[in-house]
Amino acid sequence: MGNDGTPGPDLEDRVLGGWLGRIAGNMLGKPVERGDVWTRDRIDGYLRRAAALPLTDYLPEPADERDALALRPEWDRCVRGRIHGSCRDDDVDYAILGLDLLETHGFGFSTEQVGELWLLRLPYLQTFTAERAAYRNLADGLKPPLTATYDNPYQEWIGALIRADIFGWTCPDAPRRAAALARRDAVLSHAGNGVYGAMWAAALISAAFTAPTVRQAIDSALTVVPASCRLARTVRRVVSLHETRLSWEDTLSxxxxxTAGLGWIHTVPNVAVLTAGLLYGDGDFTRTVALTVRGGLDTDSNGATAGSVAGVLTGAAAIPGQWKDPLEDTVRSAVFGFDGARISDLAERTARLARTSAGPALDTLPG
Known part of the structure; x- marks a missing residue:
């Protein structure tokens, strides 16, 4: 039930909300995905020049040529009025690959099987940073966890976190199980806070199926990672600043x-931006994804995860039409066999796995 006593979204609607939210948030952040160029101030400057603050829709077309030249080359397929289905992006590819993993090997999959599926389904040039290092190590015959640690300077970057959604979607209200699955996937390519980020994100999405508020989902997710790790300390710091009623802008500053010096793709500063977007968005889908992307750093990855959490919290039916209608129920993907898939079909398959995973426990879910 909802907080007002009305029926809440059912499992299928929440899973579809997660998929739509991930794809929409990714599309929102994709044009400005370069944190060393598109700082928080520069993103807001872009929006002011285009008369698009407050941000309530996909990014507008650039107001001047200088802005246009600084955007990612795919921008003209990701801005409002030009979107016809999703653009291909690794933030969505890994959700699809994770679905294929669970359908192929079940919830007892091994880290080695994750690597085998990458080699079979995912083109090498569509991997980046830690994933590319791990892919190269796999091709050279190395086995996990050496694939994550050999000649890989990106072990604590955000890649494993963006792969975690599928484990949250398929483990509703089971954050520890979701985190365990995400860890098994993450150690193929990451270590330390890179792995903790994936565990935290999976648990957060899992908790969002039943948490009455986003704050309670965040608190639940914190229980699956070491309390002393830098990621957990950073999340708690954002929570404490939010509790003091500090503004979103001052919290991010x-x-x-x-977190200065970690770089714009490191897991820890991105988790700070993501946590702030979720808390200050306070369960509102539009406000959550808008604030998260405006926060800068790895904008498309953060927007995708924020959209996934918010979409599970609200359900697909409650996501405003300006976000989901332009997607035309179609996803582009580099994962072999999935290009042009229907988002609704991916969500149905995911919900089927969730029901298999949860069993009788689904009777306790709201809606």
Whole structure:
């Protein structure tokens, strides 16, 4: 039931909300995905020049040539009025690959099987940073966890976190199980906070199926990672600043100073931006994805995860039409055999796995 006593979204609607939210959030952030260029101030400057603040829709077309030249080359397929289905992106490819993994090998999959599926289904040039290092190591015959640690300077970057959604979607209200599955996937390519980020994200999405508020989902997700790790300390820091009623802008400025030097693709500063977007968005889908992308850094990855969490919280039916209608129920993907798939079909298959995973426990889910 909803907080007002009305029926809440059912499992299928929440899973579809997660898929739509992930894809929409990814599309929102994709044009400005380069954190060393598109800072928080520059993103807001772009929006002001285009008369698009407050941000309530996909990014507008650039107001001047200088802005246009700085955007990613795919921008003209990701801005409002030009979207016809999703653009291909690794933030969505890995959700699809994770679905294929669970359908092929079940919930007892091994890290080695994750690597085998990458080699079979995912083109090498569509991998980046830690994933590309792990892919190269796999091709050279190395086995996990050496695939994550050999000649891989990106072990704590955000790649494993963006692969975690499928484990949250298929383990509703089971954050520890979701985190365990995400860890098994993550150690193929990551270590330390890179792995903790994946565990935290999977648990967060899992908790969102039943948590009455986003804050409670965040608190639940914190229980699956070591309390002393830097990721957990950073999330708690964002929570504490939010509790003092500090503004979103000042919270991000504080966290930017405290995480300086880690780089714009490192898991920890991106989790700070993501946590702030979720808390200050307070369960509102549009506000959540808009604030998260406006926060800068790895904008498309953060927008995707924020959209996934918010979409599970609200359900697909409650996501405003300006976000889901332009997607035309179609996803582009580099994963072999999935290009042009229907988002609704991916969600149905995911919900089927969730019902298999949860069994009788689904009777306790709201809706």
């Amino acid at each position: 504080t966290l930017s100073e405290e």
